[in-house]
Amino acid sequence: xxxxxxxxxxxxxxxxxxxxxxxxxxxxxxxxxxxxxxxxxxxxxxxxxxxxxxxxxxxxxxxxxxxxxxxxxxxxxxxxxxxxxxxxxxxxxxxxxxxxxxxxxxxxxxxxxxxxxxxxxxxxxxxxxxxxxxxxxxxxxxxxxxxxxxxxxxxxxxxxxxxxxxxxxxxxxxxxxxxxxxxxxxxxxxxxxxxxxxxxxxxxxxxxxxxxxxxxxxxxx
Amino acid sequence: xxxxxxxxxxxxxxxxxxxxxxxxxxxxxxxxxxxxxxxxxxxxxxxxxxxxxxxxxxxxxxxxxxxxxxxxxxxxxxxxxxxxxxxxxxxxxxxxxxxxxxxxxxxxxxxxxxxxxxxxxxxxxxxxxxxxxxxxxxxxxxxxxxxxxxxxxxxxxxxxxxxxxxxxxxxxxxxxxxxxxxxxxxxxxxxxxxxxxxxxxxxxxxxxxxxxxxxxxxxxxxxxxxxxxxxxxxxxxxxxxxxxxxxxxxxxxxxxxxxxxxxxxxxxxxxxxxxxxxxxxxxxxxxxxxxxxxxxxxxxxxxxxxxxxxxxxxxxxxxxxxxxxxxxxxxxxxxxxxxxxxxxxxxxxxxxxxxxxxxxxxxxxxxxxxxxxxxxxxxxxxxxxxxxxxxxxxxxxxxxxxxx
Numbered sequence: 202x203x204x205x206x207x208x209x210x211x212x213x214x215x216x217x218x219x220x221x222x223x224x225x226x227x228x229x230x231x232x233x234x235x236x237x238x239x240x241x242x243x244x245x246x247x248x249x250x251x252x253x254x255x256x257x258x259x260x261x262x263x264x265x266x267x268x269x270x271x272x273x274x275x276x277x278x279x280x281x282x283x284x285x286x287x288x289x290x291x292x293x294x295x296x297x298x299x300x301x302x303x304x305x306x307x308x309x310x311x312x313x314x315x316x317x318x319x320x321x322x323x324x325x326x327x328x329x330x331x332x333x334x335x336x337x338x339x340x341x342x343x344x345x346x347x348x349x350x351x352x353x354x355x356x357x358x359x360x361x362x363x364x365x366x367x368x369x370x371x372x373x374x375x376x377x378x379x380x381x382x383x384x385x386x387x388x389x390x391x392x393x394x395x396x397x398x399x400x401x402x403x404x405x406x407x408x409x410x411x412x413x414x415x416x417x418x419x420x421x422x
Numbered sequence: 423x424x425x426x427x428x429x430x431x432x433x434x435x436x437x438x439x440x441x442x443x444x445x446x447x448x449x450x451x452x453x454x455x456x457x458x459x460x461x462x463x464x465x466x467x468x469x470x471x472x473x474x475x476x477x478x479x480x481x482x483x484x485x486x487x488x489x490x491x492x493x494x495x496x497x498x499x500x501x502x503x504x505x506x507x508x509x510x511x512x513x514x515x516x517x518x519x520x521x522x523x524x525x526x527x528x529x530x531x532x533x534x535x536x537x538x539x540x541x542x543x544x545x546x547x548x549x550x551x552x553x554x555x556x557x558x559x560x561x562x563x564x565x566x567x568x569x570x571x572x573x574x575x576x577x578x579x580x581x582x583x584x585x586x587x588x589x590x591x592x593x594x595x596x597x598x599x600x601x602x603x604x605x606x607x608x609x610x611x612x613x614x615x616x617x618x619x620x621x622x623x624x625x626x627x628x629x630x631x632x633x634x635x636x637x638x639x640x641x642x643x644x645x646x647x648x649x650x651x652x653x654x655x656x657x658x659x660x661x662x663x664x665x666x667x668x669x670x671x672x673x674x675x676x677x678x679x680x681x682x683x684x685x686x687x688x689x690x691x692x693x694x695x696x697x698x699x700x701x702x703x704x705x706x707x708x709x710x711x712x713x714x715x716x717x718x719x720x721x722x723x724x725x726x727x728x729x730x731x732x733x734x735x736x737x738x739x740x741x742x743x744x745x746x747x748x749x750x751x752x753x754x755x756x757x758x759x760x761x762x763x764x765x766x767x768x769x770x771x772x773x774x775x776x777x778x779x780x781x782x783x784x785x786x787x788x789x790x791x792x793x794x795x796x797x798x799x800x801x802x803x804x805x806x807x808x809x810x811x812x813x814x815x816x817x818x819x820x821x822x823x824x825x826x
Contacts, residue, residue: 248823257738257818278427278742285427285740292822296735300444312437313427313740357739 203269205365205396206231206254211263211273213249223249226263227421229414231398233364236391238410239400246419247400248369254398255288255367256280268364285314289358293370295350297342297357303329303349304338307357314361328360329353332386348379355386359395366390368399372406384409427740434745438752445725449757452721455714456761456798457768462710464769464794465776466703468786472777475785484622487521488561489665490683491652491672504650505679506672511557513671514652519660524558525652526624527645529607529638536631537606538594549590550630551607553638553645559585561655562621567591569599569616577634582641584612587628588619605631610641624653661685711801714761718805722754726813733813734821747814751806758802762795769794 206229213224224246231237241247252258253265256272259280265273268287272280289310297306307325308318316324329338332352337345342353351371358366368387372380384406391397391411399410407413415422442449493505506525507513514523529551536546556573564571564585572583584605586596596603596614604611612633621627652672656664665684669677726733733746770786777784 252819252822255738257822279425281737281740281742282425282427284738286425290738292735296731298444298732301440309736310739312433313429313736313742313745315426315428315430318433 202233204230204232204266205235205268206398207264207266207269208253208260209264209266211253211260211265213246213253213258214261223419224253224260225419225421229421231396233396234391234394236387236397236409236411237399238407238413239398239416240402240404240407240413241416242402245416247402247416249419250416250421251367251369251398251400254365255290256283281313286361287364289361289363289366291351291354291358291366291368291371293373295347295354295374297350297353299343300341302339302341303334303345303353303356306342306353307360310357310360324360325356328356331359332356346379347375348382351375351379351383352386355383355390359390364396366395366397368397370401371399372401372403380406427742427745429741429745434748435752435756438749438756441729441749441753442756448721448725452718453757453761453764455717456711456758456801457714457765459707459711459714459801460762460765460794460798461768461772462765463704463707463797464766464786464790465772466707467790468769468773468784469776470703471787471790472773472782472785475783485685486661487656487658488623488685489654489656489661489668491654491668492681492683493648493650493679494681495648495679496676504645505676506650506652510652510672511555514654514668515557517664517667517671519656519664521655521657522557522561523652523654524555524561525635525650526552526554526558527638527650529553529633529642530646530649531608531642535606535608536590536594538596538603539606546590546593548629549593550626552627552630552632553635553642554585554627554630554632555635558624558653559627559632561653562623562627564618564627565620567617567619569614571616571618572634577636580636580640581634582610582612582637583615583633585616585618585632586614587621587626587630587632588617589628590631591617607631612637623655711797715758715801715805718754718757718761718802719808722750722806722809723812726750726809726816729813730816730821733816734818737816737818738822743814746816747810750810750813751803754806754809755799755802758805759795759799761802762798765798766791766794 208227208229210226210228212222212226215221215223239247239250253260256267260273263273264271267283272283298309304322304325307328308321311321311324326338329335332355334349334352334356337349342350345353371387372383375383387397387399388409399406401407495505510525511523514520531551536549536551556571556577559571567588571585576583586594594605596605596617599614599617603614605614618627654664654668661684665682669680669682673679736746770791773786774784
């Protein structure tokens with residue numbers, strides 16, 4: 202089976218002065234249906250890795266194959282298209298649009314994928330059901346609790362059935378009980394066959410993964 | 423892989439509108455600049471247009487209904503013979519569109535000494551002594567202070583009657599007519615039958631002692647060479663046509679003996695008045711519009727810095743740079759359009775209020791009203807270019823880093 206992610210000696214250097222080697226050459230393969238957690242303290246290069254995996258950034262050297270295709274040399278436009286169709290992002294601070302309903306926030310994910318408005322709203326409703334928020338469809342996002350907001354954000358990340366779900370500290374802004382709920386949801390998604398990469402600094406979150414890698418000073422181990 | 427990220431114009435517009443409505447207060451304040459600019463634009467053009475048309479109307483009312491015919495005669499014309507025949511006014515009256523017509527001339531008295539009492543002449547040297555046909559008198563729109571005008575009866579019988587202008591009457595000390603006062607010109611008495619206080623045409627009538635034509639002819643003879651003139655009042659809009667025909671009607675065999683003075687074309691007058699006034703004010707309105715555009719540009723730029731995280735999110739969801747830029751351009755264009763619409767309405771209201779206060783008829787050309795909101799939209803569009811470019815250039819990684 203084609204791996205979702207295959208990094209071969211991928212590294213990232215930020216041009217100086219002085220140049221910073223944020224990510225030392227990395228080799229990483231993630232098979233479909235894998236639940237991978239990346240754990241490391243802040244400033245360890247987690248975000249750099251996530252940006253590369255999410256096609257928001259390009260490796261300075263090395264190869265990144267996404268779904269079997271080399272994407273390290275793709276232009277901005279093509280990488281953007283892959284993000285629109287095949288990658289879902291979950292952020293620490295949710296990043297929902299205030300003054301929009303849960304459904305509208307979720308529907309935003311397919312806005313740039315070329316789906317019609319009716320289809321977007323329909324899919325958004327299904328995704329909200331999936332994350333257990335079917336009853337909150339028309340609630341404004343700024344009237345929701347933190348846990349509910351993160352569930353809406355997860356619904357937004359999965360509504361277009363991406364090949365890869367990237368989560369950046371998904372529980373960082375949540376209390377323990379709520380965080381458990383969100384992590385249970387991620388487990389469920391994994392059981393349904395979703396490929397997950399979760400980045401965290403908390404070892405108890407990392408322990409939920411099928412496989413855990415540690416990153417420290419830009420080196421993966 | 424043939425994946426594409428795309429968005430329909432409708433969805434893009436909806437996103438732009440939602441972005442504006444999310445901060446209604448700020449959007450309203452931002453649009454204020456365009457509102458002021460466009461309303462100034464419409465108001466200035468509307469008011470000058472309205473005023474221009476009022477000036478027009480005033481000229482139309484008097485000058486546009488007036489034709490003056492001067493006797494320029496052949497050079498060898500005998501002194502006693504004028505170009506106007508005895509039936510001149512009847513000939514001209516027959517023309518379609520003529521309301522009143524009549525000949526008048528300064529009476530060629532030997533030494534015109536005018537007085538209210540026989541033999542006493544003081545302070546009346548600058549008064550004039552005119553022979554005025556009753557039709558010409560009517561054409562001046564005289565307002566009678568007392569008494570009446572002379573008519574065809576007096577003219578046909580050569581009655582020695584006179585109508586005084588108000589200034590002449592007060593110089594002569596004639597204040598009441600019930601004692602049938604007389605004025606003496608070269609020691610001939612003329613009974614005063616009326617005093618005229620105002621005229622719309624022939625202003626010298628107010629300084630004059632006016633007598634019927636036939637009276638003047640029998641007492642003093644024909645007018646001096648080329649001294650006679652004809653005053654014609656026409657119906658509105660008929661002056662040009664009457665002016666073309668009158669010389670031939672008067673003397674079919676020698677129309678060149680008359681010079682016809684017709685009113686200025688109302689159109690050319692209108693245009694010149696409007697042209698002068700407008701340029702300056704249009705310049706001012708344009709300046710306020712430019713300031714409005716800068717207002718939009720500035721606020722949009724600040725808004726973009728504030729919405730960096732939104733830009734990052736949209737980019738992570740697959741929005742291309744172009745999509746981001748287009749959304750922000752659209753936002754500022756919609757803002758400009760809304761400002762333009764409100765500004766146009768305010769401008770029209772201003773014109774109406776000013777017109778009401780001045781008792782004018784508000785006149786606004788459609789070519790001012792309909793493009794005005796588009797001018798606002800264009801200002802918004804131009805104002806949005808730089809901020810939109812900045813937004814599009816935002817690196818998603820940078821933007822997401824700020825997400826926290």
